[in-house]
Amino acid sequence: MNNDKSTRVLIIMPAWNEAESVGNTVREVLAVERPYDVLVVNDGSKDDTAVLAANAGATVLNLPFNLGVGGAMRAGFKYAQRRGYRRVIQVDADGQHDPRNIEEVLAGLEHADISIGARFADRGDYAVKGPRKWAMQFLARVISGLAKTRLTDVTSGFRAANERAINQYLDHYPAEYLGDTIDSLVVAVRSGCTVTQIPVAMRPRQGGTPSHNPLKAAIYLGRSVFALLFALTRKRSTIQASSVSSQEPAAC
């Protein structure tokens, strides 16, 4: 449809009740002076997220009700594919991800289909403790083994994808809890997508509070193992090449 979109990058920002921070985050990203288009997926927010994002200069995708991060992201990928974007990157609306790192994470796409901005890779001072940390380490180890590359932060929401990965995601990107991170990543890897990671530093959130409840962390561990087991047994996708560029099906 729009050929000029093929060189631009779509930044997908899932936002659910992020009125506090979404405006600033969008402005910050647009201030980087790169060919970035920002798409805020308003995931059924009850506050002014949509208006503030639009005023800041983002395109807003209004989901009529809350679908969760996975649902919001798939809507974003669908939009990207229809508009002919070749590269997309997910950035959190809460300002945790530094817009200056976007280019670095995107650079990872030169030799992989999925590029993850990782928090623990010897950069920044992001730290978690207890069961949540074990869960993250365990997941990282298993998925590193599958992807045959060292990954330290597989639950990072700072993820870039090229055209092949977008097509794979459109086939499988569950709206379930952790579906947007673990499940989609595992199935993408098993379908033949390559993954790389780029170390980034995370900033403190601009709005909202992170949870440090040990019970929640334990539940997180359980659910992540559950999600992982399911992802490992799922059927692989056969990825269709985007109809925008060519008609031939291509393996990822």
Added chain:
Amino acid sequence: MLNVAAFILSLAIVGVVFEMLRRKKLREKYAALWLIVGVGTLVLAAFPRLLTIVTELAGVQLPSNLLFIISILLLLGVCLHLSWEISVVEDETRALAEEVAILRALIEERPAAATHNGDHANSPSSQ
């Protein structure tokens, strides 16, 4: 006496399902199962000897045990089926929500693009 009550009850089930089907309150695929259940109880209520015969054939001690195990399995099946159906429906709703959001975004983009080109798209174009 109890048999008569059971017969009336099963007759009522079949009647209600049939009426709901007729009024399009129930899709056929869900109705089939309930009709089978209704007719089954109807037959058992009419000929209670049947249950005893089947119980002896299956080697179950009490006819009521056989009845319970059949009902439990049936209800389990119905529950599973409904969970499956609702998952399908949720998936479809999700796809629709995505579609609606994308279409809305594309429509909202349009007037802006047209004004950018210099013509006023707000008035319907007469050609």
